[in-house]
Amino acid sequence: MVKSAVLGYPRIGVGRSMKKIIESYWAGNASAEQLQETAKSVRKERWETIKNAGVDIIPSGEFTLYDQLLDHSYNFGVIPERYASQQLNGLDTYFAMGRGRQDKAKGVDVVACEMGKYFDSNYHVVKVPHAPNTEFKLNQNQQLAEYEEAKALGIITRPVIFGPITYLSLVAKSREAPADFEPLSLLDKLLPVYKELLSQLKGAGVEHVQIDEPILVLDKAEAWGSEYKKVYEALAPVAPKITITSSYGRVGKSIEYLKSLPIYALHLDLDREPKQLDEVLAALKSTDINIELGLVSGRNIWKTDLKAAKALAEKAVSELSSERVNVSTSSSLLHTPISVKVEKKLTSEQLSWLSFAEEKCEEVAALAQALNGKESSLFEQNTKDIAARREFERSSDSAVRDRVASISEEMLSRKSPFATRREAQKKHLNLPKFPTTTIGSFPQTKEIRQARAKFTKGEITKEEYEKAMEAEIQNAVDFQTKVGLDLFVHGEPERNDMVQYFGEQLNGFIFTQLGWVQSYGSRYVRPPIVVSDVSRPSPMTVRWSAYAQSLTDKPMKGMLTGPVTILNWSFPRADVSKEVQSKQLALALRDEVVDLANAGIKAIQVDEPAIREGLPLRKADWDNYLTWAVDSFRLSTSGVGDDTQVHSHFCYSDFGDIFPSIQRLDADVISIEASKADLKLLDVFKSYGYSNEIGPGVYDIHSPRVPGEQEIKDRLEAMAKVLPADNLIVNPDCGLKTRGWKETEESLSNLVAAARWARSSLVTA
Template sequence: MQTLAYGFPKLGEKREFKSLLESFWKGKVSEAEFLTGMNALRDWMADTYSSSVDIFPSNEISYYDFILDTALMVGAVPSRFGEYKGIETYFEMARGRQAMEMSKYFNTNYHYIVPELESKNFYLLKNYPLEEYLYFKSKGIDTLPKLISPYTFLKLSKALVKSEGSSLPFYHLSKIEKIQDMENYLNAILPVYEEVLKQLKQEGAREVLIEDPALCYDMDSQEWDLVYEMYNCLSKYVHVYVITYYDSVSDYERFVRLPVKALGFDLVSSTENLENIRKYGFPSDKKLIAGIINGRQVWRANLVEKIRLVEELLKITPHLLISNSCPLFHLPISVEPEEELPVHSVQIEGLPTLSLKERLAFAKEKLKELKLIKEAIEGHQQARMEVERIQHLVSVPFGVREEVREKIANLKEEDFERKVPYRERSKLQQGVLQLPAFPTTTIGSFPQTEEVRKMRSSYVAGKISESEYKEFIKKQIQQAIKIQEDIGLDVLVHGEFERTDMVEFFAQKLEGVATTKHGWVLSYGSRVYRPPIIYGDVYRPAPMTVEEISYAQSLTEKPVKGMLTGPVTILNWSYYREDIPKREIAYQIALALLEEVKDLEAAGIKIIQIDEPAFREGVPLKRKDWKEYFDWAIKAFRLCSRAEPHVQIHTHMCYSEFNDIIEYIYQMDFDVISIEASRSKGEIIEAFERFKDWDRQIGIGVYDIHSPAVPTKESIASVLERSMKVLPKELLWVNPDCGLKTRRWEEVIPALKNMVEVAKEFRERYAVV
């Protein structure tokens, strides 16, 4: 038995990746210095792997996104970027003025760059797997070159297709859904992959690791035929190890018949894979890669159970590798530096006071768990003693609060409904708000300048008092309100200067939720966040946002939005406890948020935005599991949004595929939704063509905030024009596609001015007051 790990977070112990990347973008380091720094990260990652596991991959340090790397590898560079000029073109595709669309990687919070396939003329542009394999080979390090499979790559891509019977432009980008189209694209892209593998073989690579999580989607027999032929081609050159994750494979019997050397299963996310292994057995001519250590959750594994499982699998096949269940980049680097996590009052004989830290395992600790399981099975006495010690730790209840559980048990169906239907509510709200047509607003946050970050750090470090910090925040709010009024926005926000992150801020205010100091995770590019840890029953001990929102509202006659993060997003962007159903956790958070909604309402706030950018992200990969998820996700939003009918409830969603879940979104019963439409070139509007009953107000994101480029009035107008072909103009709001926290004021102010001017022009052009 051997250990295999993959997907280790590239961020670095001290966020070296983020620092290096942003320094390069700002011109503070040269390209040569940038590449040298990235090589240092490669060395660090290899050292980390080799200290714990037997086998690890290369090709894991992407400069922005590994799906974008794959697009470049096969020559899929959209024509608007012109001739490929190396790293310059790479970052233009990722974050330039005409940047490609971003979307969520399966059901995770990692954002990938969506490949655009303008043709089927693929060619080998850059052999990333070979370059990194040779880098390690030159150092005498044997690695397993890693690639994204052609099938998964194409499932995540969008192809330029001709519109038929649509009000959208003549050509648009669309997912590859027809089986004949998929076959044609696979036939076109396979020669490039074959050339990659040929070159790897020539340089001494004997095996490759191919990630194919799309095999966990619902698949029909024809798709499996294509996948079989695909691996038949790839296996001619090297031994192929295929790994799947985030769910069970869609057809176990077809999967185990693939002509490859090893097959990887996620044995954590569901029980189906393990049940099938037990029921049907496993081929004797293949290796089984058992994903037994959770790559998405921070809890220490019950190693006694894991050892028992491994021993069972060894009886089924002797050709066993134990691994993480999915990529480890969903986790922080290490729990070691965390010294301020909650401590449990219960004492365990023979152990020190139990801290939450003792129950956690981040990426480094996951590698050590794999090593510990192997050593315990091999009979190492010290390893067995450590397993027993950990068993005591993970078995103790932590963070139980009976009154919270009682509230959940007493919920009734009417608790999930607003008192008045939308059509009546909208009339009441317009009577109160008196908004013009094409009302303008922003999503919530304004630039977190270096001064803001410095003052927050000083406050956290105790260098300034709470009163000094609050006075500073008030001045930032004053400035933001004045800027918004000068620009002419219709609905204002307070700017969220007191918030580090839209989830972390609320986690720090709620009980039963812990936050870390160093638990950073990459979301996209250099953007990092620290997912909270929901360890116990959740409740709100005091108001969380009322002070800042009320102060902002006191400065203006225009409405200021109360800004909350929704229960589904707080849950999905946190590491959550596993001893009770997700439904119950979501309802606990929703009840805490409902208390906040009622306090904002009592303070005179007339618009409350409850953001749910992770609503789509949590959707299971297989449609058979959708009903259960949407049942509790919709109810959780409804539970926390039960404001009085005159209060307008907004929500915001971004960078997700909404087209296939639009009917579920509608059931959330909000009054206004804002969505991303700039990077996707308005493709999301197709969803509203098919959903004929849409009657809610909607803010189509008119420009991409993830690019530093200031949008032109023409580009903003084009998004609105496209929207009006499908949606009544009376329903449209005008806003950016996401929050402005990561931008600079020099970019934000002219962008918002252009946006407001376009909205005013549209009111005049369409004679709407």
């Protein structure tokens, strides 16, 4: 019989209970015991929800207090000396690796590990550094502990663990390691720990284990046949039955060696890549490897078309038999909100389109039942809901579609080349060498959140709310004057989120109340949902930026989120291409950029932190994406004169492989996350001869740690050795929304002092 499986589930807890207890622990208001009790309660809640939905195969071992990849490093004893030497307890050492830690009274001062995006999702992983001398030991067997915890509740689970090849492909390379070192070379040292972990699971009676190998969907994995053969021939004899998962894309030519591995089953992501099914079925038909079909999307929030999914599964059943086929989610459900059932403000029509984690569990269970000849009433309702959604999609805003169709090449370019623009901008902005600025947001205090909540609930008037925000903007301007920054921002107190804020002012979006999704650690976001054609009914930011500019003679930078990032950090439509949606957003933002410039805002930042994240995982798919993504940015920003300085910001981006596209953006200034990556991105900019202005982040804002003045001086000196000093802007890694005012003032004061030192001490061109 066909069974149903879920690869992973949100770990944030109903009501964001994990965020609250973790942050309470960090603040010293909750004990480690209280934190662990809450975590245990959330795990129980997750397992019972999946079981009650009728799912056969329930995951365990993928729960985390901060990040699953960080858990693996910590559990394997990979704790770099800079953390081990702080003499912290185990839990605090773990958190220090994820977010850094600074306690001057106790002499503790350590930066966080590098972070990076997880494939093409908006989830961040913590990349613990590895070196040739890294040793592995089984610090703790989290998979076994959670399996036994679930078993005590009467729930049998399938433990989940990162595959060793994916694990070593995702971790960071230590800055002390030789240039030619690759963490994958540690495979022989790592394998014994995996064997120990898996043999303990088998000894405890575990029948099946899920080993996540999403690295299989990248081109480079096609050359790793010998590595996969070595790993799984070593693990299979000591492990429970192994199911390898390959979420986020297609396995491609890797199927040629996968079909020979001693594994129980291979999972495919058929949501992202349904066309791979025929090739994989042909390869597996003569083997005894079973197949797990990822038919229910772990990435979007739309209801699964169960009839279409069933037809795809029936093809597999007809080729292999029902005993060899399971159905599952395409990936972990950590990328989706928990449940539609708690949403009270969406219309019944809107709710009928949506499926969050709990509902996706019900869908995958219903799909398995239907394949076993027991089609439930959910199928009938699903058919009606899918038809209704398709009917809604047929309606469109013809004016928006016509405007996209009329986009010309002329609309994609600034009036003059960068060198000409730069001279015009220098005269207008009058900034010093090594100008200082921030990425945009300042701390979102309790008072700001309370004012927003009161306005949302109707407890204060629009006028009262706007007065409160004006007072916050005045505070931000006064603060920047006091600290001594050069290029100001208004601080964004009115913004709930850098994407949601814009979505709420654009036609074509809907919003959840409680649709939270984990981005990293205790940072959750509530992505908007694109449901129809997008347009801007009125200006979105001009009122606030113009007010801020009226308070100071310093130049004020307008702040916008770019079209590709708005799209990637929302749940997009499934019925039209991302290109169409991105260009609709770009036209709306183009109007906003022009209005800001006309209002006297002569520096405008259009952030695109997700442009690299959205890059397709297979190189064959890159050109089309990069063409429309870059065109969307240029469409947004090219409607203004030479004297308007266009900025953009990127974070966690490996630019080396797409640098020509970064150059083609033609932004006057770009700022990048650089501090935790040890400034290694700068070599890429140098090698390509990047000539526009650039602000490599000089300190990590994801940590509460305050950087010293000398630390920032050292970074600026290092930057000036790689890039022309005359092109350097001085800024933090990212926005300061999640930080407190005290640490923000200390950090920016040190940043400004270091920049002033650089003006007199570093040679400029």
